[in-house]
Structure formats: C-alpha cells, structure tokens
Amino acid sequence: MGEFSLIEKYFSSQAQHRKKDHTVLGIGDDAAVINVPTGQQLVVTMDTLIEGVHFPQYTCPQDIAYKSLAVNVSDLVAMAANPAYFLLSLSMPNANEAFLREFSDGLFEAADEFNISLVGGDTCKGPLSISIQATGFVDENKFVTRSGASIGDKILLSGPLGAASLGLASLQNRITLSDIQSTHCVSCLNRPVPRVDLIDLLGQFASSAIDLSDGLVGDLGHILKSSQVGALIDKQKLPAYEGYSDYALTGGDDYQILFTVAEKNMDKLISSAEQLNQQFFVIGEIVEQGYMMLDQNQPVDLSTFKGFDHFVS
Amino acid sequence: MGEFSLIEKYFSSQAQHRKKDHTVLGIGDDAAVINVPTGQQLVVTMDTLIEGVHFPQYTCPQDIAYKSLAVNVSDLVAMAANPAYFLLSLSMPNANEAFLREFSDGLFEAADEFNISLVGGDTCKGPLSISIQATGFVDENKFVTRSGASIGDKILLSGPLGAASLGLASLQNRITLSDIQSTHCVSCLNRPVPRVDLIDLLGQFASSAIDLSDGLVGDLGHILKSSQVGALIDKQKLPAYEGYSDYALTGGDDYQILFTVAEKNMDKLISSAEQLNQQFFVIGEIVEQGYMMLDQNQPVDLSTFKGFDHFVS
Numbered sequence: 001m002g003e004f005s006l007i008e009k010y011f012s013s014q015a016q017h018r019k020k021d022h023t024v025l026g027i028g029d030d031a032a033v034i035n036v037p038t039g040q041q042l043v044v045t046m047d048t049l050i051e052g053v054h055f056p057q058y059t060c061p062q063d064i065a066y067k068s069l070a071v072n073v074s075d076l077v078a079m080a081a082n083p084a085y086f087l088l089s090l091s092m093p094n095a096n097e098a099f100l101r102e103f104s105d106g107l108f109e110a111a112d113e114f115n116i117s118l119v120g121g122d123t124c125k126g127p128l129s130i131s132i133q134a135t136g137f138v139d140e141n142k143f144v145t146r147s148g149a150s151i152g153d154k155i156l157l158s159g160p161l162g163a164a165s166l167g168l169a170s171l172q173n174r175i176t177l178s179d180i181q182s183t184h185c186v187s188c189l190n191r192p193v194p195r196v197d198l199i200d201l202l203g204q205f206a207s208s209a210i211d212l213s214d215g216l217v218g219d220l221g222h223i224l225k226s227s228q229v230g231a232l233i234d235k236q237k238l239p240a241y242e243g244y245s246d247y248a249l250t251g252g253d254d255y256q257i258l259f260t261v262a263e264k265n266m267d268k269l270i271s272s273a274e275q276l277n278q279q280f281f282v283i284g285e286i287v288e289q290g291y292m293m294l295d296q297n298q299p300v301d302l303s304t305f306k307g308f309d310h311f312v313s
Numbered sequence: 314m315g316e317f318s319l320i321e322k323y324f325s326s327q328a329q330h331r332k333k334d335h336t337v338l339g340i341g342d343d344a345a346v347i348n349v350p351t352g353q354q355l356v357v358t359m360d361t362l363i364e365g366v367h368f369p370q371y372t373c374p375q376d377i378a379y380k381s382l383a384v385n386v387s388d389l390v391a392m393a394a395n396p397a398y399f400l401l402s403l404s405m406p407n408a409n410e411a412f413l414r415e416f417s418d419g420l421f422e423a424a425d426e427f428n429i430s431l432v433g434g435d436t437c438k439g440p441l442s443i444s445i446q447a448t449g450f451v452d453e454n455k456f457v458t459r460s461g462a463s464i465g466d467k468i469l470l471s472g473p474l475g476a477a478s479l480g481l482a483s484l485q486n487r488i489t490l491s492d493i494q495s496t497h498c499v500s501c502l503n504r505p506v507p508r509v510d511l512i513d514l515l516g517q518f519a520s521s522a523i524d525l526s527d528g529l530v531g532d533l534g535h536i537l538k539s540s541q542v543g544a545l546i547d548k549q550k551l552p553a554y555e556g557y558s559d560y561a562l563t564g565g566d567d568y569q570i571l572f573t574v575a576e577k578n579m580d581k582l583i584s585s586a587e588q589l590n591q592q593f594f595v596i597g598e599i600v601e602q603g604y605m606m607l608d609q610n611q612p613v614d615l616s617t618f619k620g621f622d623h624f625v626s
Binding site for chain 1: 337338341342343344345346347348349354355356357358359360361363365366367388389391392394398400401402404432433434435437438439440442444446448449451454456458459460522523524539
C-alpha cells in the first residue's frame with residue numbers, strides 16, 4: 001500500500017469525518033484553507049517528538065500519538081488559546097499498517113478530547129519522529145505570555161509534579177517504584193493531559209503562564225527572565241508526587257501549568273475555581289529579584305539549578 | 314552551548330529583526346501570536362525533509378534550509394496564497410554551531426526571498442530532519458485548488474521540468490551529464506525556487522493548480538482525480554530540460570506550477586504574462602475522461618504510469 005493510500009485510509013477520512021466549522025478545505029490538496037473567526041488572533045506552536053529522546057523506545061503507538069498532540073495543545077493552553085487545528089508530519093521507518101492504525105487511533109482520541117482538528121501534513125520514510133504544528137484562537141490581545149508577572153503576584157501550579165519523570169526513571173531502572181506507582185507514573189509520562197479545562201480561567205486571571213515541559217525550576221526561570229522579576233518559592237508547598245520533591249523541581253514532561261496571579265485577583269480566582277471544582281497550589285510569590293526557594297526555612301539559590309536541555313543532558 | 318542559547322543565537326534574534334506587521338508576539342514564549350488581516354483566509358501546509366530521502370547526504374546546510382522552506386512555500390503558491398509566516402522544527406544529531414550558522418543563513422536568505430517570516434518552532438536532538446509548517450493569507454475564497462479543472466481548460470506549465478531529477482541521477486551516478494549540465498541540475502535539485510512571482514496570476518486565471526513535487530504524470534493525475542476529469546497532453550510540447558522527456562514526465566522536485574485555465578481566460582492570461590515577462594507552456598487540454606499523452610501522434614496511456622511514492626520506490 002503506497003503513501004497516498006495510507007494517508008487516505010488512516011488520516012484523511014477520519015479527519016474529514018471530524019471537520020470543524022473553521023475548515024474551508026481539509027486534507028487532500030496542496031494545502032488546507034481555514035477561516036479565522038472575526039476578532040480572534042492566532043496562537044501558533046510546533047513541537048517535534050523523537051523516539052528515544054522524547055518518548056522511550058517501545059512506547060505504544062497510541063501513546064506516542066496522544067503525547068505528540070498533547071504537548072502542543074499544552075502550549076496553546078499556556079497562552080490561554082482555544083485549540084483549533086493542527087498539522088502532522090509523521091516520519092517512520094516503514095509504512096507499517098498496524099502502527100498506523102494504532103497511531104491514528106491515539107491521535108484522533110486526543111484530537112477529540114482536546115477539541116482540535118487535523119487539517120494537513122505529510123507522512124514520509126525516516127527514523128520515527130512526529131512533528132505537530134498546532135494553532136489556537138484567542139480573543140484579540142487576551143493571550144497570556146511569560147512576560148506579565150509583576151512583583152507581589154502569587155505563583156500557582158495547576159497540579160502535582162514529578163510523576164512523569166519518575167515514570168521515565170522507573171522505565172530506565174534508575175529508581176524502584178511500587179507497581180501501582182510505576183503504572184501511574186508511566187501513564188503520566190506517556191499520556192500527559194494538557195489542561196484545556198483551565199483555558200478560560202487563565203485568560204481571565206493569569207498575569208503570566210508557562211506549561212511545565214522542562215521542569216519547574218527551568219520553566220519558572222523562563223517566566224522570571226521574560227518578566228524581569230525574581231521569585232521566592234516554598235519547597236514544602238510544592239505538590240510533589242508522593243513526596244519526591246527533586247523530581248517535582250527538575251523533572252520534565254508534567255504539562256501542568258505554572259502561572260502567576262495578581263494578589264487582587266486571587267479571591268476571584270479561588271471562587272471561580274471552586275465553582276469549577278478546580279484545585280490550584282500556591283507555591284510562592286514574585287519578588288523584585290533573585291530566585292530563591294525556602295527548604296524548611298533555609299534559603300536555596302535556584303538560579304544555579306539547571307533545567308532540562310536536550311543538548312546539554 | 315545549550316539548546317536555548319543556540320536558538321537565541323541563530324534563530325530568535327534574526328527572526329526578531331525581520332518581524333513582520335502580522336506578528337504580535339514572535340519567538341520566545343510558549344507560542345507565537347499572529348494577526349490575520351481582515352477578509353483573509355489562512356492557507357496552511359507542512360512538509361518534512363529528511364536527509365537521504367528528500368535531499369542527498371552531504372547537501373550543504375544552506376541548501377537544506379533553503380529547500381525546506383522553498384517546498385513549503387511552493388504549496389502556498391499552488392493555492393495562490395501569499396506567504397505570511399512559518400514555524401520550523403529542526404532535529405539534528407548534535408548542536409554543531411557551524412551547521413547552525415550555515416543552516417540559518419540559508420533559511421533567512423530563503424525567507425527574505427519569499428517574503429515569509431519565522432515565528433516559532435523548536436530544535437531537538439535526533440537524526441537530521443527539518444519540518445516546516447508554512448501559512449499564507451489569501452482573499453476570502455480566492456484560493457485555487459486541485460479540483461477546479463473543467464473540460465476544455467488548457468493545461469499549462471510554469472517552466473521546464475526534469476532538471477532536478479537529472480541532478481539527483483547525476484549525484485547517484487545513474488547518468489552522465491556534462492559539467493555544465495550537472496552543475497545546473499544539482500542546483501535545481503538543491504535550490505528549487507518556488508514560483509512566488511506567479512501568485513497573483515494564478516489567483517486571477519487558474520481554474521486548478523498543483524506544484525510539481527512528485528513528477529508531472531503523478532501530479533497531473535491528482536488534478537484529474539480531484540476534478541473528476543481526464544486529460545490529453547502532447548509529449549512534444551513538454552518543456553523538458555535538454556530533451557530528457559522521461560525525467561520531465563516522472564522526475565520530481567521541480568516545483569514548477571502545473572495549472573489549468575479556461576479557454577476564455579487564455580487571452581487575458583497571455584497578455585498579463587507578457588506584461589510581467591512571464592512565459593508559460595501549454596501542454597494539453599482537459600477532456601471528459603482518460604489520461605492520455607500523444608507521442609509523435611501515437612497515444613500513450615498515462616493512467617498506468619507511477620508517480621513518485623516514498624513507500625513504494
């Protein structure tokens with residue numbers, strides 16, 4: 001079965017079936033055509049996942065596809081944009097039909113869950129690698145950046161950290177977990193759930209936001225650098241999975257949202273969150289300068305910690 | 314030098330320097346933010362180039378970058394869309410600074426030439442592979458598709474075919490060319506020039522269009538299938554490079570535009586083209602059914618020819 005037949009069988013027809021209102025022309029031409037709703041801006045991101053780098057070998061195809069879309073959608077969430085459409089470039093060593101069937105299952109499961117539609121892309125022969133470009137829509141100038149944090153803002157986390165990197169450590173036999181822990185952590189690693197449920201709240205209340213892909217210390221560092229401010233966080237307030245605080249601090253792949261909220265908006269955020277049954281963790285505060293963590297009241301300088309860097313690690 | 318420093322040094326600052334009006338927020342956050350001009354639709358495409366599949370090993374980094382952007386822009390041209398912005402995902406075995414310097418030189422040279430700006434993407438460690446997602450703007454419903462060809466329309470080519478695939482054959486020692494021919498053909502292979510000069514004419518006059526990436530026979534076949542029509546072309550009218558008509562028929566990578574024009578619009582096209590100093594080649598006509606080529610008045614059935622298919626060849 002040739003390239004065109006494979007694309008047709010596993011991607012085009014399912015994408016066509018799920019075509020959304022914004023898609024004027026979907027898969028099957030030189031390019032797709034999209035209508036942008038009046039008064040909306042585009043939020044655009046692109047991330048590639050490579051076997052052995054971003055997911056372990058022998059990760060199942062459903063999970064590879066799910067995660068590839070999830071990490072891109074997570075970037076849209078961090079900007080408070082609503083997922084709209086994506087393009088996929090899938091390179092694989094051979095046109096293995098079983099792989100494609102499972103991959104497309106995972107992909108469309110994720111697409112349905114995140115309310116985003118596939119409109120184009122390509123497949124080609126090469127080492128297993130998945131590039132996704134995802135676009136979201138946001139009301140004009142209502143997007144959230146990394147650069148809006150102000151002195152006095154609270155620093156919040158959308159959920160617990162560390163499980164994904166513990167899952168990787170467990171798969172690589174660098175740590176021994178219980179069976180229950182290991183199953184949970186590997187699932188967090190392979191099936192990160194982007195916080196699409198928080199898009200509206202972030203748009204309303206966040207002064208800055210970032211999704212946690214590279215680890216808390218590094219990613220909070222990005223906010224501080226962009227916003228030209230400092231931070232003081234409290235290690236005891238970190239929602240670390242089962243108390244593994246080192247993994248919570250520097251482990252990547254959690255895809256929770258780290259965000260800041262002005263003190264005056266905290267009451268409104270809390271009452272909105274309660275209505276929506278959301279829970280957040282306040283882990284610290286934006287300060288004028290420095291990047292410090294209190295560990296049982298002892299200060300630790302985080303500015304010398306290293307985040308995850310593909311070309312350094 | 315880590316990932317973030319490399320991106321900063323070779324991509325972010327140059328991209329920032331070339332920021333266009335539509336970019337509200339460029340590289341450096343979780344995602345970029347784009348304004349879409351009122352009354353315009355998006356035309357979106359994505360193509361990946363892999364070493365050894367889409368370009369030969371030892372292709373110089375400038376050419377790899379130039380071609381990667383060119384093939385994507387060519388898809389926008391085929392839809393009659395004006396290039397606007399692109400995202401790049403670059404995977405490479407190691408963070409080689411010399412490679413990055415040359416790659417970014419070729420990339421921004423192409424971006425300037427095609428009037429498109431880099432707004433985001435990522436770099437990662439892996440086998441050499443370049444994914445680009447390119448977006449163009451087009452006046453509402455003025456895009457051109459593969460599906461608009463009608464019986465009686467003329468079939469046109471924007472320029473000569475075959476040189477790129479001859480260049481590949483020459484590099485692979487499958488054919489012997491003169492030094493002058495070889496230099497020209499390898500340059501056509503490595504530096505395809507998308508026909509951005511034709512965007513307006515295509516938008517005005519083309520009933521259907523496709524860019525020639527996989528070879529004339531296969532790509533014209535896509536138009537016929539999408540438009541549910543047939544074609545009759547004349548081999549003697551093919552603008553084959555130096556008479557190599559087999560390469561012109563099935564060789565890929567030329568990135569000329571194949572398009573159809575209603576007979577009633579031909580005079581207007583020709584006079585517009587003359588004013589713009591453009592030359593087109595009329596190679597045949599859309600007919601009700603069948604896919605035939607006259608070769609010195611002998612009919613040849615093209616429906617059994619095979620286009621280039623990554624997973625078949």
